[in-house]
Amino acid sequence: MDALMEMQPLTESDFSDSPIWQDVLAQAVTGELVAAMNYEALAGICDDPEEAGQAWEHSAIERSHAVAFAAAGRNIGVDVVSNVDGRHWKRLREAFLRCVAERDIIGCLIVQEIMLESFALASYARVAIVAPGSLGKVFGAIAADEQEHADHAMAILKAERDADPERFDDKLHRLHLEVMTTLAAMLAKECKDGHCEVCQSSCVKPSLFEVNLSAALLRGASLQQYIKTLDALGLPGEVTLAWIAQLPV
Amino acid sequence: MDCTVAGIAPSAAPQVDFALVGHPESWSAAADVFSALRGPEQTPLPDDEIRDILPWIPPRAVCRVAVKSIAAAEAHGLYIDSFIPPDRLDAGCVQENLTRVRAAAAYAIKAGARIVSLGGFSSILLEGKFDQLPPGRATVFTTGNTLTVAFIVQGIEKMCALQGRNLWQSTLLVVGATGDVGSGCVRCLAGKVRRVQLVARNVERLRRLAVELEGEGVEIEIGTDLAQFSEQADLAICAASLPSPSLLLDNIAADALVCDAGYPKNLSPDAETSRATVFFGGLGQITGGLTFDPDLRGILNHHPFPDVAHGCLLEGIALTLEGRFESFSRGRGAITPKLVEEIEMIAARHGIYLAPFFNGDGPLPLTMK
């Protein structure tokens, strides 16, 4: 992350797509702040000081991602305004906090590491391909960073599933219904339930094609990342396929 | 489905004897499967959403399959979809589709399948070369094309008998004649008809096949275009690897018997076949018992008759029921009448027979011509 912070400001004055990137960055910053808050809450229920320390560390990393995204926005001349109380993000945060209330560390990891991170990682990687100059680099570097700490959580979750697959899968499915339904609605081609309260003015989705993106592409890549993560944990493919098929569009 | 809330059978990993690797024939077929997986309480996904989502799904099992033989054997397996988008079967997508087929094969190996049938374009993409697949010491692959040929040939012979057509006096046209399925059909039928007309794009391969057939006592014509032939065929087998139904089949006898064995189908909806008898070929029916979990029976195999499936998939099932875990059909152009006879006997022993006749309009009335 240090490398990101040291990046020289760019003179990318001609950013005609700035309003689009402003909204994309607003979603990214909001997601990172939610993740940082989630790790802070997780630290509070870890009995093991080492685990708690790791959760604090993760929280700091996620905050640094938010800072890097905001800086990337300034580089292209836009002010990135986040809103962790935006309609979808609030619901996602509440799902996480319910796991915290139950002192369910595995539930917390499932929500944050499998679900939210799958979406973040896949979306950032896609944005990195099309975003110009330093903006693309920031998204690429943060995607790589997210991948690194996802691997660590996967080892914990895999061990947990191996110990009791039925219980683990049952929990995962309950959280899937809660969290993935919200994420799918977030990345649906249209925001059917009204404004997301993160985009600056009207919904950014219809304009994404102007920067070679689309909500369908981001959703597809995210679902693929998610289902591959579930495969890596050992869930049966026919079961996860049905879960994906049942998501709202 | 016997399941917990997560839709997962609580027992240990179920037995997997065989795997069937397929891909959706059309977007509407894919939509049917998605609708079934969503369940009756949810609205079906709109077509555009399916087109957007399907290409992102990594190859995986769609359902578990259990088959019973009439000889008391049982076999358990998986239907694995490689999720090749139905509109991306063309030559431009070979590499991405091969990646999907390899991933589907890896999935089958990981699941512990002892034999894998490679349906539809899966084997076409590999050109029958199994060394392109990931290694699996305990898993063998078969293209399933020998049983496909068996059912095509049986279909032609049975239809001719039912319609009172004289096979010996017939002119048989085979489109895709140099392919694995096409050449197998030609080898089986050349000695039983008066004339064969062989069609494909590559003339050199057509010539080689014609040379091979010399000595069968059959008149042989080859061509890249139906218009090249000296007379109109009264029997036709369509077994070309066309990415979509686009074959017009003009220039054949108006009342010809046509077996469309393509997957996707070969015949264009615009083909002028109103007076011809068209049936879908290469299909068999399991009579001992077939169940899917989740219950996609009649959805995954959407045919007007129950428990009908493609010969290529049924071959893996028949071999499993027989306890013969071997690459029965491999390579290209190696299907002989002897192998066809052997696999049809194996299939019949387990109650897997030629499917009843139907086409896109439904079951065919079996009346004499």
Ligand SMILES: NC(=O)c1ccc[n+]([C@@H]2O[C@H](COP(=O)([O-])OP(=O)(O)OC[C@H]3O[C@@H](n4cnc5c(N)ncnc54)[C@H](OP(=O)(O)O)[C@@H]3O)[C@@H](O)[C@H]2O)c1
């Ligand atoms: N019903 C079933 O159960 C079943 C089972 C297996 C396979 N199939 C289907 O049967 C068909 C053939 O499979 P296969 O394994 O035999 O494939 P294959 O070995 O690749 O042979 C394909 C044949 O089609 C010819 N061909 C391709 N495009 C053509 C065109 N535009 N016009 C004329 N000929 C053309 C090829 O020759 P050129 O390249 O020289 O043109 C070759 O002769 C496929 O549709 C496959 O999905 C059905």
